[in-house]
Amino acid sequence: MDRITLPERQEWRAKAAELGFTFADMHGEPYWDETSAYSFTLEEVEGRIEDPCTELHAMCREAVGTVLADEALMERMGLPRLRWEFIRDSWEAGEPEVYGRFDLAYDGKGPAKLLEYNADTPTSLYESASFQWLWYEDQLAARVLPEGSDQFNRLHEALVERFAEIFPANTDLHFAAMAGAPEDYATVETMAWAAREAGMGAHYTDLEKIGISEEGQFTDADDRVIGTLFKLYPWEDLFADEFSAHLVGAQCRFIEPPWKALLSNKAILPVLWQMFPGHPNLLPSFFADDTKGLADAAHLMLAGHVTKPIFSREGASVTITAQGRVLERAENREYDRHPMIVQGYSPLPVMGGMRPVIGAWVVGETCVGMGVREDRALITQDLSRFKPHFIEG
């Protein structure tokens, strides 16, 4: 793994504007940044990212079964008891998953370590699957990157295959995001492109415009009944919404399925550590009130520890502590009221003054691609930059 300075494509901003990639700059800072790129060897991508993440997903599936069978663990998930059966039913019915993103700390030397699993509402799909791919093809054509190089990015094709695999042809799928969030909309639209290519009917509705019919089915902004809903909106929030009482009777299939609420949840990290202690891709993790577990594991956390809420987005309410001193504390504390977990601190590598986090994408049950985000801060937050990557020839 290396961070290499490369010439930018001269026309990339015009291209981004033309393609509608409106958030290539965000908050007055570049979000898409191709002044440098991350390079990997093929062995590294396959042996350190791809295969371990496919295995991590299988471990996560096993953990779902374990949690559902254990009431004490279900309590730890912080989800309303009224919805437990709905979650369990989706698992027992084998409702298929579509996608997820593992965030990994990887320094090019040791094994990649799982920071968290964005298994329910991962974003940055457009940047990863499409704009990053275009960057690679352009740079290959311009001979900035050599013949024989490659990129780990089968994301789009894998999504097309996944939709074709789990839905009959011409199934009408609805795609919903909150209105007014272009990053979220871009992910939803990228997903819809893949569904269209797989022969599905794709319809968009703002999440807030979803209605409930007199028969108790969900309807879109045009009153059409929703049979399958891709919702870029977290299950734990959906469960707290007024319409959650209608979930069971709505005869609606969801993407991601309800059981993903157990994996996008950081309470799964201590469960994984209990089930697979010492696994090379896991960091020691404990529930914050598990004082005995934490005391026994003190020798595993000499580099420090990270406190995270079980539900949180973009690094909110995360605190990193080392040698009894707070190294960094996220300013955004809006998730402070949630239960916390404690995870061993695995410092991100520093490359060119920036700290990269690997986002490894899982489609279906297989790792199919990656993207890299980097940040100056220790906690990757919403000002991080998306960086393209390539595999050396």
Added chain:
Amino acid sequence: MKRSRAVSLGILGAAAFGLAACQQEEQTEAAAFPDEQSCVAAAAQGGWFTREDCAATFAEAQAVHAETAPRYESRELCEEEHGAGACGGDAVAGNSGGGSIFMPLLAGYLIGQALGGGRAMAQPVVSKAGGGFATPTGGTQLSRLNSTGKMGSTAFAKGPTTAGQPPMSRAAVASRGGFGGSAASRSVGS
């Protein structure tokens, strides 16, 4: 090869769906009246429309209303949506339709300045249960008539034809807006 052979590059916000979100729409001058006479009275005060515009747009609004106003299978259902006494039998189907179809009465109309000149635009409005008015699709809502102001030009886009269609062939919607209230922030992805 570990990458896709081809990828839809996508024009975000435009093409993947039949319906695009995030569209910037043009604004136009508009006014709302309960009837043609009110429009003519306003035209006499001066402004961007004439009494001829009032007559032409009122006639057009009546025709568009007959063609696109929502149809219901019962008067009760119609009145639940549009208020007591605000509904009548289907004027287009008349007595020949066989079944009974109900639709809201024309409560007024919108007149809009055409973008780039040309004929003034027209759109019927019907009343809503609980007060206020809306275009036949419900896409544009007004608190009162005899008002003027800027309005998105899509308010004048004609809704789907409902005349001759089975009443409420889509699902009858009891309520809306029960999702999205718990989001901690505007962007909820991770």
